[in-house]
Amino acid sequence: MSSSFKALGRLLRYARGYRRTISGAIACSVINKLFDIAPELLIGVAIDVVVNQETSFVAQLGFESPRSQIMMLGILTFVIWAGESLFEYLYQLMWRGLSQRLQSDLRQDVYQHVQQLDMSFFESRPSGQLVATLNDDVNQLERFLDGGANAIVQVLVTVLAIGTVFFVLSPLIALLAFVPVPLIIAGAFYFQRKASPLYADVREKVGVLSGRLANNIAGIATIKSFTAEAREAARVRADSEAYVEANRRAIRMSSAFIPVIRMGILTGFLATFLVGGLQALSGELNVGAYGVLVFLTQRLLWPMTGLANVVDLFERAMASTRRLFNLLDTPCQTQDQGTQTLSAPVRGEVILSDVHFRYSRTHGGIKGVSLTIPAGQMVALVGTTGAGKSTLIKLLLRFLQPQKGALYLDGVPIDQLSLHELRRHLALVSQDVYLFEGRIRDNIAYGRPEASDEEIIRAARQAEAWDFINALPEGLDTLIGERGARLSGGQRQRLSLARALLKDAPVLILDEATSAVDNETEAAIQRSLAHIAHGRTVIVIAHRLSTIVNADNIVVLEHGEIVEQGDHQALLALNGRYASQWRVQTGHASDVSGV
Structure with a gap:
């Protein structure tokens, strides 16, 4: 036939x-x-x-x-x-x-x-x-x-x-x-x-x-x-x-x-x-x-x-x-078969245990990563392009499946949670901001469509986005165009942060959220982090080390492995890869080698 x-x-x-x-x-x-x-x-x-x-x-x-x-x-x-x-x-x-x-x-x-x-x-x-x-x-x-x-x-x-x-x-x-x-x-x-x-x-x-x-x-x-x-x-x-x-x-x-x-x-x-x-x-x-x-x-x-x-x-x-x-008929590699739920209130503790993942085409990825992120702490992931930072985030969100090892949220293996149960406790702000065509209000409330205007405005204030929103003739009802084309890059990034904050998840993930923004937006995001980090776990991927100097733990990755970790002062005292990169970014390096 x-x-x-x-x-x-x-x-x-x-x-x-x-x-x-x-x-x-x-x-x-x-x-x-x-x-x-x-x-x-x-x-x-x-x-x-x-x-x-x-x-x-x-x-x-x-x-x-x-x-x-x-x-x-x-x-x-x-x-x-x-x-x-x-x-x-x-x-x-x-x-x-x-x-x-x-x-x-x-x-x-x-x-x-x-x-x-x-x-x-x-x-x-x-x-x-x-x-x-x-x-x-x-x-x-x-x-x-x-x-x-x-x-x-x-x-x-x-x-x-x-x-x-x-x-x-x-x-x-x-x-x-x-x-x-x-x-x-x-x-x-x-x-x-x-x-x-x-x-x-x-x-x-x-x-x-x-x-x-x-x-x-x-x-x-x-x-x-x-x-x-x-x-x-x-x-x-x-x-x-x-x-x-x-x-x-x-x-x-x-x-x-x-x-x-x-x-x-x-x-x-x-x-x-x-x-x-x-x-x-x-x-x-x-x-x-x-x-x-x-x-x-x-x-x-x-x-x-x-x-x-x-x-x-x-x-x-x-x-x-x-x-x-x-x-x-295309099969889903990530099986949504989890049945467990997290005990309230969710604290936001994240643990990675001997996690391995390798991309079939580029052979990049991570190998043997073990890391504990205590609830309520800010942890920064730094390293060169391809070091495995974004891969760790994709594994945590279950965009990818680890080939070995396990990840835990509040002590529960994340593959035993349904995708909905897992992801509703995680909020992501990505470098590549995606805004939907429509109103500012709808974009901020995307994760919580039922949110009131008061809650939307509060999130916008926390993300330092309210000033520019309030200055627009239509305010929250302003149409932003396809992918937010009518807004500047910094404005789009702040709306993305407000969207994540309104979700009010116990774990907030910033994936290079400041790498493509102006100094004013970077400073605004830093001020926002100082306020919103209390009571939630914050995982930051950053190339600009100035944005993560106050992190509780800075994890340096290279070729998919953890090579250094500690707070800012400890890593400077170690005088390793992080210290070398810090000197490059602050203009005190004798050469530009390093991470």
């Missing part, structure tokens, strides 16, 4: 909760198609009435006069057209409603699963490709369910219903007319096998293009500052042309299918037209029956030209479905 039919089977299993809707939609499509082909039968019956009058087929049903026969056919025509219209409305309502619900459910399920994946997953995949999968791929499935599914059902009904009529009226003509059908179906499956990898390539190319566009739009300031517009436009052009070429190959395959189908249709139609005509002339076939066969041949074969479009929709949808389910 091809990959497309495997994807269809997986989709049907996923949609088993909609079986009643699917059955209803199929039933309406079947009834609509039966009503749709009925007028051709009425035309043949009408011809029979005109030719044979009192001896016609309708006369045998009790309508003896030709006038009453015509009136009966008129009433029947009205009923058939009304029934066709009604069931067309119903099947469109059901199929389109199903497509909307199914695409929405699938998008939500995939998104919810993606949210649970490890940070390493997002670090190894362009965000644009994920957005393309969640949007464009889901939309491809929606387009197929909107029209393609109904078309497949109605083609099958057409073949079965018209085939039955043919074999009743003339088995010989039925055989001749149906000769092209297996060839058409075989051609459709041949096309499907050839088209499947082509459409998979189309979906891959659109993901690459979406990723390129998303990255370039996010990095537009860098592009402009390096006057790289022409170079980036050329890259987008190359990705766009690759997408066009992939589509061209798929279209070339689908376009070649229709002329072949037309020749098959011509063969079946000529057989009915010529053989049926000769039988009607010789009296072997009723004239009305001949008219029915001629009209039904077209109704049987011409819709099959649409098979190319249906298969095209099907292949695009199944290529997208495979990508969606592949994403849904």
Whole structure:
């Protein structure tokens, strides 16, 4: 079984909760198609009435006069057209409603699963490709369910219903007319096998293009500052042309299918037209029956030209479905199976015991780190880039899983806590501040949406952000733009700190929160720390050693190992790596070697 039919089977299993809707939609499509082909039968019956009058087929049903026969056919025509219209409305309502619900459910399920994946997953995949999968791929499935599914059902009904009529009226003509059908179906499956990898390539190319566009739009300031517009436009052009070429190959395959189908249709139609005509002339076939066969041949074969479009929709949808389910099948390395809870009040003691972690690609990480951070203390992690500082924070937040060793919060192994239980007691302020498009109020209250304005203002004051917020015309209701684009870097950092403070977690983590801010913001954050450090555990990653001179313990990391620790004065007296770096930053170093 091809990959497309495997994807269809997986989709049907996923949609088993909609079986009643699917059955209803199929039933309406079947009834609509039966009503749709009925007028051709009425035309043949009408011809029979005109030719044979009192001896016609309708006369045998009790309508003896030709006038009453015509009136009966008129009433029947009205009923058939009304029934066709009604069931067309119903099947469109059901199929389109199903497509909307199914695409929405699938998008939500995939998104919810993606949210649970490890940070390493997002670090190894362009965000644009994920957005393309969640949007464009889901939309491809929606387009197929909107029209393609109904078309497949109605083609099958057409073949079965018209085939039955043919074999009743003339088995010989039925055989001749149906000769092209297996060839058409075989051609459709041949096309499907050839088209499947082509459409998979189309979906891959659109993901690459979406990723390129998303990255370039996010990095537009860098592009402009390096006057790289022409170079980036050329890259987008190359990705766009690759997408066009992939589509061209798929279209070339689908376009070649229709002329072949037309020749098959011509063969079946000529057989009915010529053989049926000769039988009607010789009296072997009723004239009305001949008219029915001629009209039904077209109704049987011409819709099959649409098979190319249906298969095209099907292949695009199944290529997208495979990508969606592949994403849904991506395993979560961090298992959220913890059941323990922390005893209130949470003190915030953090212990790392012989913790090891190594990145598979860069081979960096940490090895054998053991560290106790007493509740209520401020601990600073310092070291060169790649020393393992941020890795320790990711392990504590369970963005990563240690390969050996364990981490504890208030004496409880963190993998025995649910992710919600663990992370609600941790507040993170990162160097790369992410603010959501919307109001300042919503961004500060992101961790506690129910917080009152008084609590929001208190957190803003603690983060020394209230002065600039209050000076804005809209205050807390000020719209900040995408990623906070309307604010300065220092303002964004202070809002991030206010957001963490409002969460009021017992453990506050500052991951290089002052490395990219101005002196004023750095001083503001230092003043904030002096007030907020009381009663909570504070873990600080800092390159600027001036921000952590008051830390209770300073831990120096190198190549993933702890090489020094102590308070500021003790480390200066040790005259090791920390002291060397301190001299470099304060301008008292005879050389710039060191950490």
